[in-house]
Each structure stands twice: as structure tokens, then as C-alpha cells.
Amino acid sequence: MDWKKAFSSGKWPLSQEEAAFCDGLSITEMAELQQFLDVVHIRECLIRPFSQWKEYPVVEPRSLLPSFEPDVYEYHNLPGFSLLVFDRPLLPFSEIFQYDIIHPVTDLLDIAQGPCCPLENAILGANMQTMLARLPRALHDQFRAEFQRLDTTALELYPPMLPYILCMDRAHVLAKNAYGHFQMAGVFASLPSDIDGELKRFGMRIGKFQMGDNDLYERNRLFVMQFLMELYGFPIVSERRTSAALFARRLHKMGERFLIRVLGQSDRVITTIWNDGAAARYPHVEKIALIRVDEDQREVLDALRESKAFVDEKNRVALLRVRYRQHSYDPDNVRQDRALSVLSQQIIHPLTGENIDGLNIIRDSTNLILRLNDIVRGEYTGRIVFKRTEVVENTDTDEKRLKFLYAWLTKHQRRIIGYSEEFFANTGKILDNYFDNLDHSDSLDELADLKQEVRNRYRYIQQARKIRCLEEIRTRNYRGERLNYDRMLSEALTLLQELKFEVSIYFDELVATTIHHIEAMLNDRYLRRHYVEKAEQDLTRAGQEVRRKYGRLVVLLDDFKAIRKTHQASGEAAA
Numbered sequence: 001m002d003w004k005k006a007f008s009s010g011k012w013p014l015s016q017e018e019a020a021f022c023d024g025l026s027i028t029e030m031a032e033l034q035q036f037l038d039v040v041h042i043r044e045c046l047i048r049p050f051s052q053w054k055e056y057p058v059v060e061p062r063s064l065l066p067s068f069e070p071d072v073y074e075y076h077n078l079p080g081f082s083l084l085v086f087d088r089p090l091l092p093f094s095e096i097f098q099y100d101i102i103h104p105v106t107d108l109l110d111i112a113q114g115p116c117c118p119l120e121n122a123i124l125g126a127n128m129q130t131m132l133a134r135l136p137r138a139l140h141d142q143f144r145a146e147f148q149r150l151d152t153t154a155l156e157l158y159p160p161m162l163p164y165i166l167c168m169d170r171a172h173v174l175a176k177n178a179y180g181h182f183q184m185a186g187v188f189a190s191l192p193s194d195i196d197g198e199l200k201r202f203g204m205r206i207g208k209f210q211m212g213d214n215d216l217y218e219r220n221r222l223f224v225m226q227f228l229m230e231l232y233g234f235p236i237v238s239e240r241r242t243s244a245a246l247f248a249r250r251l252h253k254m255g256e257r258f259l260i261r262v263l264g265q266s267d268r269v270i271t272t273i274w275n276d277g278a279a280a281r282y283p284h285v286e287k288i289a290l291i292r293v294d295e296d297q298r299e300v301l302d303a304l305r306e307s308k309a310f311v312d313e314k315n316r317v318a319l320l321r322v323r324y325r326q327h328s329y330d331p332d333n334v335r336q337d338r339a340l341s342v343l344s345q346q347i348i349h350p351l352t353g354e355n356i357d358g359l360n361i362i363r364d365s366t367n368l369i370l371r372l373n374d375i376v377r378g379e380y381t382g383r384i385v386f387k388r389t390e391v392v393e394n395t396d397t398d399e400k401r402l403k404f405l406y407a408w409l410t411k412h413q414r415r416i417i418g419y420s421e422e423f424f425a426n427t428g429k430i431l432d433n434y435f436d437n438l439d440h441s442d443s444l445d446e447l448a449d450l451k452q453e454v455r456n457r458y459r460y461i462q463q464a465r466k467i468r469c470l471e472e473i474r475t476r477n478y479r480g481e482r483l484n485y486d487r488m489l490s491e492a493l494t495l496l497q498e499l500k501f502e503v504s505i506y507f508d509e510l511v512a513t514t515i516h517h518i519e520a521m522l523n524d525r526y527l528r529r530h531y532v533e534k535a536e537q538d539l540t541r542a543g544q545e546v547r548r549k550y551g552r553l554v555v556l557l558d559d560f561k562a563i564r565k566t567h568q569a570s571g572e573a574a575a
Contacts, residue, residue, distance in 0.1 A: 030259065061361055080166070086176070135164060199228060285324045290317055324342060376405070
């Protein structure tokens with residue numbers, strides 16, 4: 001597809017010869033501005049470099065699934081930018097960030113006398129000098145020739161100015177003028193981020209830090225930072241995206257209506273964080289990227305061909321938009337590391353800009369199974385970061401396969417915990433066969449520690465799935481069925497008996513969560529009032545059976561507490 005034809009049939013048809021509009025552009029609503037920015041940024045920052053660079057690194061759909069992996073390479077030839085938008089006029093002295101101001105000519109309308117204003121040329125000249133001061137010197141003559149007598153704050157000039165803005169450092173700013181219309185308001189903006197303060201405050205709020213406890217801080221710092229960054233759509237990455245996430249957090253706390261957009265040269269993903277004024281706990285997050293649809297997703301491919309929604313049909317490349325839902329931290333949830341989950345996914349039509357819904361591209365459990373199968377067979381080609389320190393490419397050796405498995409299990413841990421029994425059965429079959437083959441191989445003794453790490457990660461998931469089921473049993477909504485108290489206790493006893501033997505491979509946080517759920521069941525007010533605190537002679541035969549099962553549950557609680565106490569004591573002795 002010719003990049004100049006992108007969105008040519010949409011709401012804002014860009015010029016075929018240059019990215020400009022024939023008529024003046026007026027936008028007063030944030031939602032409409034976001035649609036306009038989507039068109040401009042996708043065209044100039046995704047489709048254009050894709051069409052001009054044969055080796056363009058298309059984004060893997062799995063990388064848009066939380067939790068996000070850190071980037072391993074920065075493509076300096078690709079565009080990158082930061083954008084800050086306010087749904088109000090800027091007040092330079094009162095703002096909490098620094099930027100170079102660009103003044104619109106429309107600000108002079110109130111003082112202009114007659115058809116001309118003597119200050120107009122002075123304002124245009126000052127704006128030109130502000131822009132040139134932040135542009136590379138090699139672009140000065142070209143920029144001056146193109147925008148010498150134009151109001152560079154006008155929104156209709158934003159598309160042709162964007163290639164120059166992409167050459168500037170730091171963020172550019174859009175805001176409303178005095179008449180309520182969006183315009184360019186500044187360049188070279190610095191988005192302040194108090195990373196240390198925000199991290200410590202957030203960690204203390206969720207109970208991972210305690211004042212003055214250095215050991216606790218050291219153990220949990222990476223987890224807290226990863227959770228905090230993921231809430232705003234990023235892994236632990238570069239300063240540009242870190243500052244965008246934390247500044248968005250600050251603006252949201254202040255009740256601002258804003259939009260922050262970031263494109264990284266490493267992730268090749270347009271990430272947008274915005275607050276539309278809704279009383280939400282966190283701002284909205286979405287990502288847009290050029291992705292390659294897997295060739296085994298036949299239904300998706302047929303739908304895209306029918307809609308002519310491919311950017312490159314031969315290579316199965318399309319525009320994908322993913323929106324996310326944030327989750328508050330819950331220490332009693334076995335999937336406590338889940339900060340984000342996928343809310344929706346859409347294909348963006350490259351000609352009309354329309355959204356195509358109903359296509360499952362990145363959440364297909366079948367694809368996860370296929371990837372796992374490719375890894376254990378050594379047939380997967382790709383790149384991962386092992387434990388945040390080592391870049392591993394391809395799966396052509398046993399060591400690489402184990403490292404890929406570890407990264408795969410870590411990334412998809414909470415999805416595997418939450419997916420269906422059928423999915424986990426297929427996953428378990430592949431992993432069990434792989435581990436059995438490793439156990440019968442004498443040539444991998446030097447990888448014994450790595451094998452054990454991968455196996456323990458798998459065992460953690462196995463136990464966590466049972467605890468997730470225990471959580472459902474406690475709420476008496478298990479596998480789509482509403483349980484009575486007798487069934488609740490029966491299901492809990494069966495599951496806990498199995499889990500009791502599995503915790504020989506001990507994970508303290510899982511045992512602690514198990515104890516919490518058992519205590520919650522035992523402390524159920526209705527259960528205690530009607531079955532436990534009543535006299536024996538006042539109970540029916542069914543009620544006596546419930547009381548008997550209650551007593552067995554108390555015994556199991558003591559067993560799990562004893563297991564935990566033993567392991568904690570041995571850990572303290574070892575220390």
C-alpha cells in the first residue's frame with residue numbers, strides 16, 4: 001500500500017502530495033482530536049516508515065499482551081515522539097511542567113484594529129525562532145521556506161509539521177486557544193516524574209513496602225515498579241515512557257482532562273494514556289501497532305481480506321488497536337501481578353479509518369499452545385529477554401529452549417492460571433512430555449539448575465490454578481454453578497487434600513493465600529450461625545454433615561499453618 005493513500009477515504013482525507021488539508025481545521029472535542037491524531041500519527045509514523053523501509057520490524061501480537069516485555073533494541077531510523085494534550089488553554093506560569101511557548105495569531109484578534117494587526121508578523125517571527133531553536137540546523141532552511149509566513153500553531157498545519165517535530169527532542173504540546181479550538185501550544189516540553197517518591201508511596205499503599213524496612217524494599221522494588229508501570233501500559237523502560245506514565249498519573253490525580261501519547265523507537269507502538277473526565281480510578285490506556293497476523297488464524301485472515309483491511313496483504317500486515325482495563329492490586333488474588341488485561345481489540349482499516357471489531361488476534365489460546373509447541377520442538381524463531389539481563393535468540397539448543405520456556409511461562413503465567421481446563425490440559429501434556437524427555441537425557445546435567453527453575457515455574461502455575469479454584473469455591477460460584485454450603489465444603493476439602501501434597505514444592509505466597517481463603521470460608525457468618533454455633537440436637541442430618549465437613553476444614557487449616565511455620569523456621573535457620 002502506498003503510504004500517501006492511507007486514510008484517503010476517511011473523515012480527514014490527507015492530501016495525496018503532502019500531509020496537509022486544503023481547508024482550515026477546527027476541533028473542539030478531545031475525542032474528535034484523538035481520532036484526528038490517530039490518522040496523522042498512524043500515517044506518518046507507522047505506515048510511512050513501513051512502506052519506505054524493507055526491513056521494517058513489524059510488532060509481534062504477543063508483545064501487546066500484558067505483562068509487557070522490555071525492549072531489546074532501538075531502531076534509530078524509525079520515528080519516535082512524545083505528545084501532551086490539554087483540554088483547556090495553557091497558563092504558562094501555573095503549569096507544572098516546562099515548555100517553549102508558541103503563541104497563536106488568534107490571540108491578537110481582540111486587540112487588532114482594522115483588517116491588519118501590526119503585531120502579527122512579530123508573533124509569526126517569534127514562533128519561527130522558537131521552532132528553529134529546537135530543530136537540527138540542517139533542517140532550518142527547509143522549515144523556514146515551508147512555514148515562513150504561516151501560523152505554525154494552526155491545527156491544519158500539524159500534519160506537514162510532524163516530520164519536523166519528530167526530529168525534535170522532548171515532547172510537543174497541544175491545547176485549546178481562547179476560543180476553545182485545539183492548536184499547537186508548545187515544543188520541547190519536559191514531563192517531570194518523581195519516580196522515587198511515586199514508587200515508594202505506591203509500594204506502601206499496596207503493602208509491599210514498610211517505612212524503614214530496607215530488606216522488604218529491596219525484595220519487592222522490581223515487582224512494585226513493574227506493576228506501577230504496567231498500569232499505564234509500559235514495561236520498565238526508557239526515560240521517555242517512564243516520564244509519560246508518571247506524569248499521566250500525576251495529571252489524573254489532579255483531575256485534568258488530558259491525553260499523553262508516546263511512540264518508542266524500540267517498541268514501534270503508539271501508546272495513548274488519556275482521561276476524558278470520567279470518575280475512573282486510572283486513566284484509559286490503548287496501543288496501536290503494525291502487526292503480522294499468524295497464518296493459522298484463517299478466520300481472521302479471511303475477514304481482513306474481505307474487508308480489504310490489510311496494509312500489506314502478502315505479508316499479512318494490519319493495523320491493530322488494543323485497549324486495556326486496569327486492575328487494583330489484590331494481595332489475596334493468586335494472580336496479584338495482573339495490573340492490566342485486554343479490554344478490546346480492533347483492526348483499523350488503512351483507507352477509511354473504520355474500526356473492525358469481533359476479531360480475536362492476540363488472545364487466542366490456540367496460538368499460545370502452538371507457540372509452546374514450537375518452543376519445546378526447537379522450531380520457534382524470535383527473541384526474548386531472559387530475567388531482564390540476557391537476550392536469547394531462537395530455540396536451536398536445549399539451553400535456549402529452557403530459557404524461552406521460562407520467559408513464556410513467566411509472561412503468560414496469569415493467563416494460564418485463568419484459562420480453561422482444556423487449555424491447561426493441553427499445556428500440561430506438552431510440558432510434561434518435554435520434562436520427561438529431559439529427565440531421561442544424561443547430556444543436560446550442566447543445565448540442572450535451569451531445568452529446576454523452569455519446572456518450579458510450572459509447578460507454581462499448577463498450584464496457583466488450584467488456589468484460583470479455591471477462591472471460586474469460597475464465593476460459591478464454581479465452574480458456572482451456584483454452590484450450597486455443603487457443596488462448597490465438599491469441593492474445598494477435595495481440592496485442599498490434593499494441594500496439601502503438592503505444596504511439598506513450597507511457595508510461601510501461595511500457602512499464605514490458601515490460608516486466607518480457608519479462614520474466609522470458616523468465618524462465613526451464615527455458616528457459623530446456622531451450622532456451627534447451633535446445638536447438635538437442633539441440626540438436621542444434613543446440617544450435622546455440614547458441621548462435620550467444617551471440622552475437617554479446620555484440621556486442614558491447621559495442617560497448612562503447620563507447613564508454613566515449618567518452612568519459615570527452616571528459612572530463618574538457613575539465614
